[in-house]
Amino acid sequence: MPRRRQYKAGAARRMLRQYPEKWFGTTKIEQRDIGLLGAVPVNFVKYERSSPFVRKVVSKKPGEDFKQLDWVVEVDEEAKKLVAQAGGQLIGFGNDAIDKVDFQSMIVNVNIVGTNSSGFDWGYLTTSGNNVRVFKGPSESCSIHSWDAMILRDCTTNTSSLKDIPKITGRKWDILAMRCCEDFDRTLP
Known part of the structure; x- marks a missing residue:
């Protein structure tokens, strides 16, 4: 019997559910985190390659114009630094202390695509940078x-x-996003 292909995103979620301490390290795992890790996908989001994904960091310092940064692999370090400067947490990356910045505004957008019955094609869910935690995978x-x-x-x-x-x-939503490699192969060997 041929072995069923296993998708990286599913394998990553299962591993995170079973061994959250490998991501959280010594950081406290709150009940809210456990609930999110065990949650089932919502029925109004189409889960595919382009949805959901962390799309943009939009920031504004006093006296400056808004800046937008598409969160792609080429600027991953810069995007994480912006989140940390806004009060978000980087866990397991071994970063030196990052000075906080007094942003007038700083948000992170998550792009979602709707299912056929959801009533929308696509949109953003947004939070402020201080509500974001990024965990280094094992x-x-x-x-x-x-x-x-x-x-x-x-x-x-x-x-x-x-x-x-x-x-x-x-309502307000908690979102778990995972990065499963830089390549475009979505399945495990």
Whole structure:
């Protein structure tokens, strides 16, 4: 009988659920975190390669214009530094102390695509940088690139297409995002 292909995202979530301490290290794992790790996917989001994903960091310092940074692998370190400067946490990366910056505004956008019955095509859920924790994945997760995780708390709607949907706009969302390698191979060998 042929072996069923296993997707990296599913394997990463299972590993994180079973061994959260490998990501959290000595950081306290709160009940809210445990609930998120064990949560089932919501029925209004289409889970595919382009959804959900951490899309942008938008920041503004007093006296400066807004700056947008697409969170892609080429600027991953810069994006993580912005989050830490806004009061977010980087766990397991061995970073030196990062000085806080007095941002006038600093948000992280998560792009989501709606299912056919959701009432929207796509939109953003957004939170402030101080509500973000980025966790270095354990070395055994992948021999090439660790499977890093990100928990974004208290995300709210940030696009008009989502603001008209009460079941989405009527609450705050916690989001677990995972990076499963830099390559485009979504399956395990």
